[in-house]
Amino acid sequence: MLIELAHFSLILALVVAIVQVVLPAWGAQKSHIGLMSVAGPAALAQLALVGFSFGVLTWAFVVSDFSLALVYKNSHTAKPLIYKISGVWGNHEGSMLLWLLILVLFGAIAAVRGGGLPPRLLARVLSVQAAISVAFYLFILLTSNPFDRSAVPPLNGLDLNPLLQDPGLAFHPPFLYLGYVGLSMSYSFAVAALIEGRIDAAWARWVRPWTLAAWVFLTVGIALGSWWAYYELGWGGFWFWDPVENASFMPWLIAAALLHSAIVVEKRESLKSWTILLAILAFGFSLLGTFIVRSGVLTSVHAFANDPERGIFILLILAFFLGGALTLYAARAGTMQAKGAFSMVSREGGLVLNNILLAVSAFVVFVGTIWPLFAEIAIGRTLSVGPPFFDAAFTPFMIAIAVFLPVGSMLAWKRGNAQRTVKKLGPIAAFAVAVALLTYAVQSGRSALGPIGMALGVWIILGAALDFWLRSGRGAMSARIGRLMRLPRADWGKAVAHAGLGITFLGVAGITAWNQEDIRVAALNTPYDVGAYTVTLKGVERVQGPNYVSTFGTLDIAKNGRQFVTLNPEKRFYPVAAMPTTEAAIRNGIWADIYAVLGDPQANGGYTVRLYVKPLANWIWGGAILMAFGGFLSLTDRRLRVAAGQRRPT
Amino acid sequence: MRTIILLITLFWGSLAIAVEPEEMLDDPVLEARARALSTVLRCPVCQNESIDESNATLAKDLRVILRERIAAGDTDDEAVDYLVFRFGEFILMSPNRQGVNVVLWWSGPFLLLIALVIGWRAIRPKQVPAQPLTQDEQDRLDELLNS
Numbered sequence A: 001m002l003i004e005l006a007h008f009s010l011i012l013a014l015v016v017a018i019v020q021v022v023l024p025a026w027g028a029q030k031s032h033i034g035l036m037s038v039a040g041p042a043a044l045a046q047l048a049l050v051g052f053s054f055g056v057l058t059w060a061f062v063v064s065d066f067s068l069a070l071v072y073k074n075s076h077t078a079k080p081l082i083y084k085i086s087g088v089w090g091n092h093e094g095s096m097l098l099w100l101l102i103l104v105l106f107g108a109i110a111a112v113r114g115g116g117l118p119p120r121l122l123a124r125v126l127s128v129q130a131a132i133s134v135a136f137y138l139f140i141l142l143t144s145n146p147f148d149r150s151a152v153p154p155l156n157g158l159d160l161n162p163l164l165q166d167p168g169l170a171f172h173p174p175f176l177y178l179g180y181v182g183l184s185m186s187y188s189f190a191v192a193a194l195i196e197g198r199i200d201a202a203w204a205r206w207v208r209p210w211t212l213a214a215w216v217f218l219t220v221g222i223a224l225g226s227w228w229a230y231y232e233l234g235w236g237g238f239w240f241w242d243p244v245e246n247a248s249f250m251p252w253l254i255a256a257a258l259l260h261s262a263i264v265v266e267k268r269e270s271l272k273s274w275t276i277l278l279a280i281l282a283f284g285f286s287l288l289g290t291f292i293v294r295s296g297v298l299t300s301v302h303a304f305a306n307d308p309e310r311g312i313f314i315l316l317i318l319a320f321f322l323g324g325a326l327t328l329y330a331a332r333a334g335t336m337q338a339k340g341a342f343s344m345v346s347r348e349g350g351l352v353l354n355n356i357l358l359a360v361s362a363f364v365v366f367v368g369t370i371w372p373l374f375a376e377i378a379i380g381r382t383l384s385v386g387p388p389f390f391d392a393a394f395t396p397f398m399i400a401i402a403v404f405l406p407v408g409s410m411l412a413w414k415r416g417n418a419q420r421t422v423k424k425l426g427p428i429a430a431f432a433v434a435v436a437l438l439t440y441a442v443q444s445g446r447s448a449l450g451p452i453g454m455a456l457g458v459w460i461i462l463g464a465a466l467d468f469w470l471r472s473g474r475g476a477m478s479a480r481i482g483r484l485m486r487l488p489r490a491d492w493g494k495a496v497a498h499a500g501l502g503i504t505f506l507g508v509a510g511i512t513a514w515n516q517e518d519i520r521v522a523a524l525n526t527p528y529d530v531g532a533y534t535v536t537l538k539g540v541e542r543v544q545g546p547n548y549v550s551t552f553g554t555l556d557i558a559k560n561g562r563q564f565v566t567l568n569p570e571k572r573f574y575p576v577a578a579m580p581t582t583e584a585a586i587r588n589g590i591w592a593d594i595y596a597v598l599g600d601p602q603a604n605g606g607y608t609v610r611l612y613v614k615p616l617a618n619w620i621w622g623g624a625i626l627m628a629f630g631g632f633l634s635l636t637d638r639r640l641r642v643a644a645g646q647r648r649p650t
Numbered sequence B: 001m002r003t004i005i006l007l008i009t010l011f012w013g014s015l016a017i018a019v020e021p022e023e024m025l026d027d028p029v030l031e032a033r034a035r036a037l038s039t040v041l042r043c044p045v046c047q048n049e050s051i052d053e054s055n056a057t058l059a060k061d062l063r064v065i066l067r068e069r070i071a072a073g074d075t076d077d078e079a080v081d082y083l084v085f086r087f088g089e090f091i092l093m094s095p096n097r098q099g100v101n102v103v104l105w106w107s108g109p110f111l112l113l114i115a116l117v118i119g120w121r122a123i124r125p126k127q128v129p130a131q132p133l134t135q136d137e138q139d140r141l142d143e144l145l146n147s
Helices: A001-029 A038-064 A069-074 A081-089 A091-116 A120-142 A168-194 A201-232 A243-268 A272-295 A308-335 A348-378 A387-410 A418-442 A449-470 A476-486 A489-514 A617-635 A638-645 B002-011 B028-038 B057-071 B077-087 B099-121 B135-146
Strands: A516-522 A528-530 A532-543 A549-559 A564-568 A569-576 A578-584 A585-587 A592-601 A609-615
Touching: A001 A038, A001 A120, A001 B028, A038 A069, A038 A091, A038 A592, A069 A091, A081 A091, A081 A168, A091 A120, A091 A168, A120 A168, A120 A308, A120 B135, A168 A201, A168 A243, A168 A272, A168 A308, A201 A243, A201 A272, A201 A578, A201 A617, A243 A348, A272 A308, A272 A348, A308 B028, A348 A387, A387 A418, A387 A449, A387 A489, A387 B099, A418 A449, A449 A476, A449 A489, A489 A617, A516 A528, A516 A532, A532 A609, A549 A585, A549 A592, A549 A609, A564 A585, A564 A592, A578 B028, A585 A617, A592 A617, B028 B077, B057 B077, B077 B135, B099 B135
Parallel strands: none
Antiparallel strands: A516 A609, A528 A532, A532 A549, A549 A564, A549 A569, A569 A578, A585 A592, A592 A609
16 A cells, blocks of 8 residues: 555656756746746655655565565565665666655755745756656656566565675665766756756855765766675676766766866856856766666676666657757857956866866777777677777876866966966975876886876975965965964865865876785695795585675785784675675775685695785875865855855846 | 585585685796786676685686686686687777777766866967057046046
């Protein structure tokens, strides 16, 4: 009964959403305040209805209601509670419902907190937002209904894919969705501004928090996914240029560009139509990502859902929203007059370069991702585009961004002095080059990327620190520190986020330069050396887990003759899903991870053991979290909280 | 005993990950070359994995063939061509630069160039020729200057 109510509630929400599309837009056109004010309550009603649906579905997973086909296919009574809950979005139907829930949640937040927006703009934003949710209601109800019942409920379920039974992956999709869907707000603001035909500093100030929040969530979501791949897939890779990874990376790159260009709109009333275009593209890439993941049209390690019918539906949604917005853009973009002119060498100029590099690099990822599909359809060539392509075609853009970042971020607005900035940064540049040479001399890898990455990481971090320190002005140390403390949070955010990027560079460079690998058959109780460590396989036992059996290895690792750490790599077998998984054992360290994987038993009684030493591995995700934290700091800036409510006189 | 091990191996078969010790070549230089090549060759039956990371049986076979070719004295290109001839260009993780693939490889630099030109033209200070004053403006100016 409850299940049917939840299904009905979703249909009701669709009707409410249709009302929210039509009436406020009509009201905004006719300047009818009553019609416009329908949007707010409608957005809240949608949240209540979808929230109820989602709550019921979660409840069905928690109590293992196997009369629901979805629960039967993706759950099991023996599964730990956290994975029963995360199982709600560990499948296609449930994850689309989560997507929808986040969409209406953001709509409701905009309705509640948007009191300071001009009513006409708010009505249009909420109307566009509701149009997006209508599309997804239809998608769920017509192609992916999570509330399908079985006539005869089975006694137990088929269990969730064991790879997904993992804390990192439990929270990876919700964060990614918060990011994808957050960009829908930027999109709605962009379309509303195009309909209004005006965009000013105040508009940029309203859009920026949404974009920032979306970007922060995307950053965390991508970092979680990468971290999960690192420890779960069993050989310590952290990025695979898989189509589904690219699907989340493209909106991230565009959102990063949008964040920076919105600053120019806000501070200098320039780059307006470009910013609108980025806002449209960012959400377009989010939808494209959804299409790639949900259609399974590109082969991927993430192929959870292979359903062409669903793919076509999402493609139609994509075509409608992207095509519609771009048509509107073509008609209206000309009316966006830039106010502030600026010279090439200026903060604006630097941000334009940042935008060009980020947007073109996103485009390269896009071309590489869809190329196999294009080649097969257009010219009948079956080919692959894998990591070597992206390493070669994408990395140069990141290097260029890193080279220009400290310079651009220190130039003055409007007209900068290149000579003075370069002079300030000179010592840091010299130091970075020294780091590169040192790395080259002592690295164990052969790639030039190790030294280059090290130098760029140092360059960005110290550049961000210098930029921040120079903001304190002159005078006594205590006065300068006091002034730093009073700087706007946005300045803190900028320094932290840029330093985080530098730290990620160092992490990637560290792994590239000093990764060590040892693969061998290890006999029991026979020590062997890997780099500075002495490894001994002490034993292998069978252990029973809650819903799996484990082959549980014990490795003693000694360093300089002293016991350092004991690692327990496992191989698990999940009988219900009939699937084995490899659980690497990792000793996390600031300077290096020790990463151990247990392999097969061998004829001589030994076991295959893989041991990796991964220098600076944690810096990759540490840097990403720092970037997200920088974005969060910037989000709490007083300017965005207070000024968002006021329209600046123009 | 052998049967038990065989059964265990079958049972855990799909768990074997990537390069196994017994596959590896004794010569570390040749083995390093083989490892480098195997990271750029795709496992034909897997979802976007190289034969270096894949645990599929076919990937293992390819790793062994690759090492046989290298041990037999093939250059890197010859060894890769040997496999591409049999499994198609699909197994190249880095697509070749022939035919339409030129578009793939050059799209980045090409677009960057276009974007830089557009960006430069948009920012470049526009030379606005000074408009001569209209008669009204001239009169008003004279009036202000003379007053």
